[in-house]
Amino acid sequence: MNESSLRNLFEVNNARTQSIEEVVRTFVPSDSFWRLVNGKNHVVLGARGSGKTAVLKMLAHDHFSRFDDPTISALVAGRKFIGTFVPMRADWIGTLKNKPWYSLDDSLRSFQWRLNLSCCAGFISTVESCLRSYCPTQERIFKERDIADMLRQSWVPNGRAVDNLRGLRTVLEDVEWEAQVNALSATTPIRCGPEKPTGGVFDSELFGPINRGIQILKRVIDFPDDAIWALALDELEFLDESHHELINTFLRGKSTLAFKLSTMPYFHHTLRTRTSQPITAGNDFDYVYLDNDPSIRRTDRRGWTDWANDVLSRKVAFVEESRAEEFSLTKLLGNESPLFDEKPSSWQQDSSMMLLLKKFGNRATIERAQRLSPKAFKDQISRKMHGMLLLRDYADRSGGHKKHQLYSGPKLFALCSDANPRQLIRLFNELTLRRGADNVLDAKRLVNQTIQSQCAISFSGDILQNAATEEGIGGELHAFIKNLMEYFHSRFYDQQLTTDYYYAIKTPNDVTDELWELIRHAVGLGLMFPKASFTQPDSLPERGSSEFDMAFRLAPKYGLLPRKGKPVPLLAALKKGKMAPELHCSYQMDLL
Structure with missing residues (x-):
């Protein structure tokens, strides 16, 4: 394996900066992802690094159509699910907050204009993907010419003519640049009248221009009447409460779009809308909480380990397919996780663990342990107290200053990621990238348990400092x-x-x-x-x-x-x- 490729792969762990191929080939679909592949409105919740952006990108047709899965392949072939991904870019969101002369209505109009433009720019990628998936090669160039011209006439009627989607994308870039220049030279919000003819369409109703784009795409490519048109808006935590109210209004009303919105927990700022009626979870939309995904967090520890192994294996396979079968956390870290290994049904009176219980346990716990049956002892004592006693014994013998092996093994590694893909990769970096030329993926021996423990402790300290x-x-x-x-x-x-x-x-x-x-x-x-x-x-x-x-x-x-x-x-x-x-x-x- 090329070490520089490995280094680049594991240092870039944010889906915002990854290529389509990398996102698709390294994506591990969870139960939460499958819940989104339908016509309902959803608000996806997840801590930073939990994979919200990757999940929403995978709903976009240019990603969705490339994923190797029989269920998805059937949906793509049947033209049943067509998604568009739109990030809430920090640059243009920030510009809305840096204009104190804007009234609330001015700010909302500016937000609506920019979001409409961003949705149309994202939809161009959807159109490209649909042409690639559903049009024979010999027809594709002519259909692209036709749809690019029709979209340009609908979105930028006074703009220059285009004969392909790349040219249309350039036209939208020019419209956005013109708006930025005008905003710098004025103390009034973006208003598209006689002084701004090229972007006037984006002043129309929110999501109106992308809905128009869908109608035009249907004229060029046949889609079934029950096709789902999804719009994935990422990172809504950057928005203000008034912006959420505006978007919520479209969750409340009937829409041709199925909205998939993402934000951090407790950062869906409001349920209010621009009407008198708020939206309600379970009726107008469903929450999907990635951090509590049942396929990972609510399984036993083996489920966590399997998930971590799958995430890392796909990362390795993206760099070098032949190495994927060779990689596993067990080969890298061993079978033992001292704090979480299977516990015996009983401890003999003179065993080391029973002596630790007598040393560190309170009297009531010791007395209860001595009268329990083997089955009850395993469930109530050894399962719960084994790891605690080991940690107390280490601290008592060393004062907490000596190196130890307790924070090691695949189970510990997986748990300390908190089922968060980005944190899993950061922890993996402690074992690989920070060890210089000693690339553990090419090592012939297991990573030493003491080194594993040091990495876990170092990683843990960095987490708090980053806060x-x-x-x-x-x-x-x-x-x-x-x-x-x-x-x-x-x-x-x-x-x-x-x-x-x-x-x-x-x-x-x-x-x-x-x-x-x-x-x-x-x-x-x-x-x-x-x-x-x-x-x-x-x-x-x-x-x-x-x-x-x-x-x-x-x-x-x-x-x-x-x-x-x-x-x-x-x-x-x-x-x-x-x-x-x-x-x-x-x-x-x-x-x-």
Whole structure:
């Protein structure tokens, strides 16, 4: 394998910057993805790096039609699902927020103009893909000429003539540039009248121009009446509440488009619309929460490992197909995960684990362990306490300063990714790219367990440090998560152990706006996860009296177990930290 190719592949782990071929060949479809392939409206939720952009790109026809899957191949052949991907580009979203002279209506008109233009630009890629999929080669050039000219006349009637889609794309680029130039020379919003004839069509009703484009495409290529036309709008967290209201209006009403919107959890800013009636989940749209995908997060640990192995194998196969069959996390990391290996049904009285239980367990737990049947002992004691006892023993013997092997093995590796593709690849980088010429994929031996553990701890520390760089809230967010993790560390190491493990928080009913804002951003970055029910996995809990699990990948930095735990009151966890003085006095009863 070419190491530079490997290096480039694993350093670029954001779907926004990947080619169509790379996204398609490295994509691992989850249950959440399949739920989107229909005519319903969806709002896709997921922490940063969870794969929202990849999922929405895969719904676009230029990606969808290239994916090797029998179900998708049948939909493509039947011309049943035609999607268009449109990113909410930070550059033009930012320009809307940097014009204080805009009124709300001015801002919305400018937003509508730019979004209409962006949808049409994205639709050109859909048209190209449909021509490639459904038109014989000898006819394609003539059909492309016809549709390019018809689209140009509909979208930019006063623009120059074009005879192919590349020329049409250039015309739209020129329209956008002209708008930017005019905006720089004026203190009024973009208005397309006599002074701006080329882009006037994009002032029409939102999504009107792309709907017109669909009608024109149907004249050139036959599609069945029940074909689904999907519009995937990515990263809506960048938008304002007023922008969400405008888009929500189209989820409420009858539309020829099936909307697939993505945003971070708790960043679907409002359910209001521009009418008197709000949209409702389960009626006008469905939430799909990627971070709680049942095919990964809600399976046993083997499910996590299989997912991680599949993601990395496809990455390797993209660089060199022949190496894909050779790669596996087991070959790289071994079979053992000391903290999560299968536990025995009983511990002999003089066994090392029983001695650790007697040393670190509280009296009630020790007495209960000695009277349980082997089956009950495995379920209630060894399964729950094995990893905790190993961590306590290491800290007791070494003071936490010696290197160890506890954070190693495929199961640990998968769990510390939190089922987040980007974090999985970042953790993989700790084992590969940062080790210089020692490329582990070409190594003849397993990666040493001590090195694995060091990488997991280093990765965990970097995660917390990265939170400090978050614009506008980084300092407070870093302090907030650090306070919580120090509390869980103290609780774990300063008390005798029971079968209960604490690694979650519960918010008070009257949580302040400041603390809720920190929680929202922590969930958006994947530093904590709302406890969603098994019956309603996509419903996020409200701000008051809700529970949140800490991210598994934070655990190694603090010598903790990357495992779900019981919750503690949020304010109780913060009361000993630096944030305690900022807590509102009305919360003090919650600490009791």
